[in-house]
Amino acid sequence: MDFVKSLSKQNPGRRSFLWKAGAAMSAVVASAVAGVSGAKQSTDTTLQDRIGRLEDANTIRRLHQAFESRLDRGMYEDVVGMFADDAEVVFNGGLFAGKEGIRRLYCDHFNSGLTGKKIEPAPGFRLEPEQQQDIVEVALDRKAATGQFPYSMQAGTPMTGDSSLVQMARLQGEGIVKWWEGGVYHASYVKVGAGWKIKRLEYRAASKADYKPGRMYAMPIDVPAFKSVFPKNPIGPDRLV
Amino acid sequence: MSKASFPKEQMHRIKYTKLTKEQIDRKLVPAAAGPECVSEFSDVLAGKRLKIVTDNGPVLNYTFNDKNKLSVSVDGGASVESGYGALTMEQDAFFSQYGTLTREQIVFFSHMTPKTQTGYNVFIDLESNLATVFEVWFSGYKDLREVQRQIYYGYVETAGNEAPIKRHHLTNRIEGKGFHWKQDTGIETLEFFPSIVSSSFVELTRFGGELTFCGPSDYIRINDHLFIYDRTECEFSGIMTLYVMDLLSATQAGMRLGFNEKDELEYYMFRGSGEIVGQLAIFEPFNDRGEKIPLNMPGMDQKGARPVYRPFGDHPPITESEIEEAVRKSTLIFPGGEAMAGNKMGLSHYLVGLELTVRYDNGPAWDYRFDNMKKLRWRKVGDTQWHEEVYEAFQPDRGVIFFAHMHSGMKPYECVKIVLDFSNGLTSCVHSQVGSKYMANEVSYRFIFGVIEMEGMTPPKYLRHAFTDELAGRALTWNYSDTLTSMHVYSTPHSYSWTIFMENGAMGMQWSSPSRYAKIRDGLYLFSWVEEACNGGQGTILINTKTMHDCGFGFSGGKDGLRLDTMGAFARNAGSYDVKRFFGPGY
Numbered sequence: 001m002d003f004v005k006s007l008s009k010q011n012p013g014r015r016s017f018l019w020k021a022g023a024a025m026s027a028v029v030a031s032a033v034a035g036v037s038g039a040k041q042s043t044d045t046t047l048q049d050r051i052g053r054l055e056d057a058n059t060i061r062r063l064h065q066a067f068e069s070r071l072d073r074g075m076y077e078d079v080v081g082m083f084a085d086d087a088e089v090v091f092n093g094g095l096f097a098g099k100e101g102i103r104r105l106y107c108d109h110f111n112s113g114l115t116g117k118k119i120e121p122a123p124g125f126r127l128e129p130e131q132q133q134d135i136v137e138v139a140l141d142r143k144a145a146t147g148q149f150p151y152s153m154q155a156g157t158p159m160t161g162d163s164s165l166v167q168m169a170r171l172q173g174e175g176i177v178k179w180w181e182g183g184v185y186h187a188s189y190v191k192v193g194a195g196w197k198i199k200r201l202e203y204r205a206a207s208k209a210d211y212k213p214g215r216m217y218a219m220p221i222d223v224p225a226f227k228s229v230f231p232k233n234p235i236g237p238d239r240l241v
Numbered sequence: 242m243s244k245a246s247f248p249k250e251q252m253h254r255i256k257y258t259k260l261t262k263e264q265i266d267r268k269l270v271p272a273a274a275g276p277e278c279v280s281e282f283s284d285v286l287a288g289k290r291l292k293i294v295t296d297n298g299p300v301l302n303y304t305f306n307d308k309n310k311l312s313v314s315v316d317g318g319a320s321v322e323s324g325y326g327a328l329t330m331e332q333d334a335f336f337s338q339y340g341t342l343t344r345e346q347i348v349f350f351s352h353m354t355p356k357t358q359t360g361y362n363v364f365i366d367l368e369s370n371l372a373t374v375f376e377v378w379f380s381g382y383k384d385l386r387e388v389q390r391q392i393y394y395g396y397v398e399t400a401g402n403e404a405p406i407k408r409h410h411l412t413n414r415i416e417g418k419g420f421h422w423k424q425d426t427g428i429e430t431l432e433f434f435p436s437i438v439s440s441s442f443v444e445l446t447r448f449g450g451e452l453t454f455c456g457p458s459d460y461i462r463i464n465d466h467l468f469i470y471d472r473t474e475c476e477f478s479g480i481m482t483l484y485v486m487d488l489l490s491a492t493q494a495g496m497r498l499g500f501n502e503k504d505e506l507e508y509y510m511f512r513g514s515g516e517i518v519g520q521l522a523i524f525e526p527f528n529d530r531g532e533k534i535p536l537n538m539p540g541m542d543q544k545g546a547r548p549v550y551r552p553f554g555d556h557p558p559i560t561e562s563e564i565e566e567a568v569r570k571s572t573l574i575f576p577g578g579e580a581m582a583g584n585k586m587g588l589s590h591y592l593v594g595l596e597l598t599v600r601y602d603n604g605p606a607w608d609y610r611f612d613n614m615k616k617l618r619w620r621k622v623g624d625t626q627w628h629e630e631v632y633e634a635f636q637p638d639r640g641v642i643f644f645a646h647m648h649s650g651m652k653p654y655e656c657v658k659i660v661l662d663f664s665n666g667l668t669s670c671v672h673s674q675v676g677s678k679y680m681a682n683e684v685s686y687r688f689i690f691g692v693i694e695m696e697g698m699t700p701p702k703y704l705r706h707a708f709t710d711e712l713a714g715r716a717l718t719w720n721y722s723d724t725l726t727s728m729h730v731y732s733t734p735h736s737y738s739w740t741i742f743m744e745n746g747a748m749g750m751q752w753s754s755p756s757r758y759a760k761i762r763d764g765l766y767l768f769s770w771v772e773e774a775c776n777g778g779q780g781t782i783l784i785n786t787k788t789m790h791d792c793g794f795g796f797s798g799g800k801d802g803l804r805l806d807t808m809g810a811f812a813r814n815a816g817s818y819d820v821k822r823f824f825g826p827g828y
Contacts, residue, residue: 159580161579161580163778164550164778165721165741166580168749168752169750177722177724210723212723
């Protein structure tokens with residue numbers, strides 16, 4: 001039996017993840033759909049407006065690429081700077097609000113768990129074709145936009161427990177429970193001055209697996225969602241969602 | 242009269258004085274005259290001048306007046322005179338009809354700088370002209386007595402010759418080795434290297450050889466058989482031991498610097514000889530020679546930085562009332578999700594429905610009724626009232642069940658971990674309570690052995706499970722989950738060390754604790770330890786060397802409340818040290 005199918009049978013609720021690295025292909029799809037909904041098209045009268053929105057869509061796409069690149073390089077403070085002041089991020093059942101909340105997510109939680117680094121999908125996990133598209137839609141007034149991007153990243157969280165083993169592992173820079181996570185970013189953007197900032201970002205995880213690069217196999221895993229909020233949990237969200 | 246020297250307190254119980262800088266200044270005055278040595282110092286440097294150039298470190302210009310006096314200029318500064326000592330290591334000793342021919346390869350000399358708390362220890366490789374310099378100093382950490390060190394690699398500058406490109410360097414080529422050493426002082430030690438940043442040692446002479454201790458260490462390769470090693474007894478006396486060793490002749494030449502438990506200065510050089518007692522497996526990729534240490538720790542680029550586990554500071558003692566307050570807030574009995582239980586065995590239903598009595602020699606006797614897989618009732622034999630408890634049970638071997646539960650409502654907080662050996666009608670119990678005479682948040686315990694009484698079983702009159710040294714010297718890795726693996730070295734019959742794997746398979750942080758071992762049957766051992774003067778928690782596991790899987794329980798009471806939980810890990814054989822002969826009354 002095909003491994004992917006067998007996993008799907010074991011986990012009927014899990015969406016499979018099919019990764020295609022063709023950014024160019026995705027970009028073509030995205031360009032084609034940027035600001036093209038029928039209702040909007042009816043009021044979209046000038047060629048200049050359409051070109052402007054396509055330029056905005058490309059700018060947002062580059063913003064997202066920069067966001068992923070900074071995550072990849074562990075530049076978490078720079079990542080925080082890409083968000084609007086009143087932005088929010090939804091990750092693993094928690095909502096992180098405002099710059100402070102987002103800084104807590106990226107500089108404390110992601111940093112401690114080495115989360116966000118791009119890695120290849122776990123063997124046997126696929127995303128549905130429609131989930132692998134880059135989609136950017138720019139509002140007619142060109143002050144707001146929405147986006148959808150696939151992601152495939154390493155996620156991690158510090159091990160819980162106070163045993164000496166865990167403490168020693170933490171001390172030598174380990175003690176991180178790591179997993180692979182694939183899914184889709186659902187984002188909204190806002191124009192601030194001449195540039196764009198992320199207004200809201202939601203990690204919609206499709207699959208999580210006990211995979212680290214180099215392995216030949218992976219199994220789906222359950223990762224506990226946030227159970228407590230800040231300040232009880234010093235790296236926790238502002239509220240649970 | 243015992244020939245063994247057992248201290249009143251072992252190293253982890255000694256309250257070492259927090260020496261002040263001024264006290265250290267005064268105590269170091271004799272060090273200016275150079276180290277002492279039982280063996281004769283070498284005069285190989287007498288009358289010579291050496292310029293030692295190091296990478297990213299000092300340039301040392303030495304003039305050796307004789308075999309005890311030198312003057313040194315550091316980085317072109319004013320010359321300072323001090324005493325020194327030098328020892329050599331021979332590369333080879335060739336015995337023939339013409340006599341013994343030896344060729345010196347390593348010169349090791351040591352000196353302190355008068356009126357400072359700093360000194361230099363220099364290893365010169367006469368064959369390659371390479372030099373490795375250990376700068377050492379006191380008052381560099383909040384516990385001022387702890388010797389600090391910075392290692393510089395370099396060479397001896399010789400006129401007309403270009404600087405060599407190669408250097409001595411860090412290595413994992415000696416990782417896993419174990420030694421028995423006997424110094425010219427008569428001091429005997431066992432020293433184990435199951436890490437690339439730490440080592441463990443057993444003081445056979447100074448502390449009676451009961452326990453294993455650990456200290457941060459460096460391992461430097463000179464060539465395939467000559468290595469430099471050091472350790473500092475951080476969290477204890479802070480003394481540093483530094484030596485060069487030859488694997489071929491099993492000899493060493495070294496230096497010891499620091500203040501002992503009586504706050505006396507120990508600054509001496511030594512020769513020693515011994516044997517390699519074993520070699521453990523190492524787990525790095527085959528192309529990894531350990532020249533870089535994959536530590537992801539902040540501040541490691543600072544002078545003197547080294548990875549040190551500091552349990553004493555991390556786990557300060559707390560009072561009984563603080564524990565009670567913590568227990569009121571949090572009492573967790575088999576909460577699940579423990580980091581050390583990722584590979585635990587499945588629970589056993591073997592006991593469900595059974596009624597039995599466990600009766601321990603010179604100890605308690607308890608009646609049991611096991612209502613289901615999670616609930617039991619117990620009472621002291623003779624009592625009428627039953628106590629209900631949550632329990633968990635594993636079956637690690639045929640006819641053997643290992644279960645644990647709290648004795649709820651007891652003060653001090655108490656639990657039992659019980660082995661039921663139905664094949665032989667025997668039982669062993671690790672009876673534990675929170676609190677010891679040293680710390681309120683440290684578990685104390687006893688092993689008790691006895692028999693099972695139940696319908697259809699006649700237990701033996703004399704046969705019992707018993708303490709054992711069968712595991713002494715063995716090393717097993719324990720994989721608790723994908724992200725947590727350690728290696729146990731059962732280095733003495735009453736202690737062990739554990740070392741945490743780094744991401745590349747190298748061994749990293751290490752610590753040790755007293756422990757006890759009992760044999761249940763061939764291949765099945767009951768092992769318990771308390772992390773004394775540390776977090777005070779207890780681990781008790783049944784090690785099955787047939788299935789290489791353990792099962793067991795953790796028990797602790799402290800700032801985080803009261804906790805009884807399970808653990809389980811898969812083992813791999815990592816080798817063994819031939820050390821049993823160094824322990825026991827006969828040694």
